[in-house]
Amino acid sequence: MVSRKKNNNSKRKKWEKETLKPFLKKSSERLSEFTTLSSEPIERLYTPEHLKKFSYRTDLGFPGEFPLTRGVYPSMHRGRLWTMRQFAGFGTAHDTNQRFHYLLKEGQTGLSTAFHFPTLMGYDSDSPRSRGEVGVCGVAIDSLADMETLFNGIPLDKVTVSMTINGPASILLAFFLVCAEKQNVPWTKVGGTIQNDVLKEYIAQNSYLVPPEPAMKIVVDMIEFCSKQVPKWNPVSISGYHIREAGSTAVQELAFTLADGVAYVQACIERGMKVDDFAPRLSFFFNAHMDLFEEVAKYRAARRLWARLMKTRFKAKKPESWKCRFHVQTAGCSLTAQQPENNIIRTTLQALGAVLGGCQSLHTNSMDETFALPTEKSVRIALRTQQVIAYESGVTNTIDPLGGSYFVEALTSKMEKEALDYIRKIDRMGGMIPAIRNGYPQMEIANASHRYQNQVERSVKIIVGVNDFVLENEPPIEILKIDSAAIEERQRQSLKELKSVRNVELVQKSLDALRQAALNDQNIMPALLDSARAYATVGEMADVLRKVYGEYHDPGIY
C-alpha cells in the first residue's frame, strides 16, 4: 500500500515536471488562484493523495447506515423522489388557499406556507406596526379562522404542510393542530414541519418575539409536546438557509446550523427528555448556492458530522436519531435583477446540487423574485425545473453519484473539519446562546458578506449580467401586482367581525391561563391550543408571551 502511494506521488511529480510545466509556460492558467464561491482555495487536480486518511468504511459507509454520508435512506431517490415543495403565501388566507390548490394541481407534492411579516413578528393585521405590510410578503393569518380558510379543501392527513414561522411558531402550531381537529384528522396522522428555529433568528433572519433564553424554552415545549402527541410532525427545522442568505460562507452555514442543532438537543436533554425520544424528528434546512461541488460537499459533510455528533456526543442509539434529513431552497441572494431570465439557469444548477446532495424536499426560486412575489408563470417554471431534473436528467438513477470523486471527498472532509472547528469554538464560548449574546456568529457573517461584496465589485467574482456581460436597456418583465391597500382593508374588516362574534369571556379566560402557564414555567402548548380554540388572535397571544418573557431588540452589529 505504502509503496503504491509513493508511486502515485512520484508519478504526479513526474507529470508536473514533464507535462504540466512546459504546457503552462506556453499557455498560463486563467487565474492565479482558483477558489469556491466561499473563497476556499481549490487545487488544480485531486488525486488519491488527497484521501490519505480517508476510509470507505468509516467515512462513507452505505446509504441509510452510519455515518450516513451517502444518504439517509437505503434507496434514496430511486425509492422516493424528494418532495417538491414551493413556498407560497400572499394576500388573505383565501388568496393563498387558491394558490395552494393551483400548485397541487400542477403536480406539487407538499405545501409550504409563507406568512406575512406581521404574523412572523406576532402582530395582528390591525396593529399600527402592520401598516403597509398586510398580505404583502406572505399570507395574513390573524386567528384560527384564517387558518381554517387557508387549508379549506386540503386534507391534512394526506398532504404534508410546512410552515415557515419562528418567534410565534408555537401559536401557529396551535392554530394548525386545532384546524386538523376541525377536519376530524387525528394529530397522530398529520405530517409536516414547522420551522421554529429561533436561534438562527438572532443570528440571521431576525424575526423574533422574545429574548433567546425564553424562546429556547418555548421550542423545547414544542418538541416535548410533539414527541408525545404529534409523532409524525417535525417540530423544528434547523436552518442554515437564512444564515447563508445573510452572507455567510458555506462552511459557516454548515457550522452555525449544526451548532444550533447541538443547542436544541442539549436543551431537550436538560429538560429531562431522552435523546432517542425526540432526535428522530429534528429536521434541517439548507441553502443551495451557485458553487455546485461546494454545495454537494456541504450536504454530505452535514450528514456525516451530524451523525457523528449525535452518536458520540449525545450517545444516541437509534439510527433514526443520527439522520440529518433536510429541505433545501435555492439561493434567493444569488438571483439578479439584471437579465432576470438568467435566474432560471442559476436555480437549475442550484437545484441540481441539492438533488446530487441527497435532499428530502426542495423549493426552487422563481426568476422574478428580486422584484416581487412570483407570478403564476414563473412559479410554474420553477416547479418544472425540479420536474425536469427528476424525470429527464437521469441524476436520480443512482445514490450519491459524486461519492468517491477525489475532489468531492476531499472537499467534504475539509468542510466537515472546518465546521467542527467552529462548533468547538462556540462550545468554548458556552454554547450558541452566549455566542449570540457576544455577537460572534453575526459578526462572522457580516465580515463574510462584506468580503463577498468587495470581490464582486472588484470583479474577482463574476456575476453574469451584473459585473460582466451587461445588457444596456433591458426590456421589463411581467411582475405580480398585489393591491396591498385593499387586502389590508379586507383583512382588518374580517378581524373586526371575528372580534365581534367570538366569546370574549372565553378568550380572556384562555389568555389568562396562557399567562399562568408561562409564569409557572409549565409547557405552554396546552394553553395555546385552548386560546386558539377560543379564537384568540396571534397578537393577543404574542402580547401575553412578550409581557411575561420580555422583548428582544436587534443590537445592529455591522
Next chain:
Amino acid sequence: MFFERFMENIMILEYIDSRGAPWRAPIKIMKKKLRILIGKPGLDGHDRGAKIIARTLRDAGYEVIYSGLHQTPEMIVNTAIQEDVDAIGLSILSGAHNFLFPEVIRLLKEKGIGDVVVFGGGIIPPDEISGLKKQGVAEVFTPGADTRDIVKWIEGNVKPRM
C-alpha cells in the same frame, strides 16, 4: 469683513485694516462630515444590504448611524432629529415600500426637517420607482447596485444641512 465662498473647501476672507487697506486671504475650511442614518423601517429582518451600506459609507468617511431592525417611521424620524443627520437611507425588502417611504417623508416635513435627503433600496419593482421619486425619494437602488455608485451618488446629491 466678509467671507466669500471660493471652492468647495476654500473660503476667501476679505477685510479692510485700520489704515484702510484691503486684504484678501484664502482660508481652508474643514469639510463637515456628512451624517447619514441607515434605517430599517417595517417588520422585515433582511439586513444584509443595510449592513453592507452602513459599512461602505463608514469606510467612505461618513458618520453612519444604523437604526437596527423593526423601526416604525416615527422611530426613524426621531433618530434623524436626535442625530442631526443630513440624509436617510432606507432599506425595505418586505414590499411595504409604497407605504413606508412616503410615511417617513411626510413625518420629516411635519417635524420641519423636510430638507433631509431620503434615498433607499430593496426589493422594489422598477415601475414603482418613479412613483416613489414623485413622492420625494431622491434615489432608489435595487439588487446588484454597486456600492461605489451609491457613494458617488451621495457625494453628488447630499450636502451638509445648515
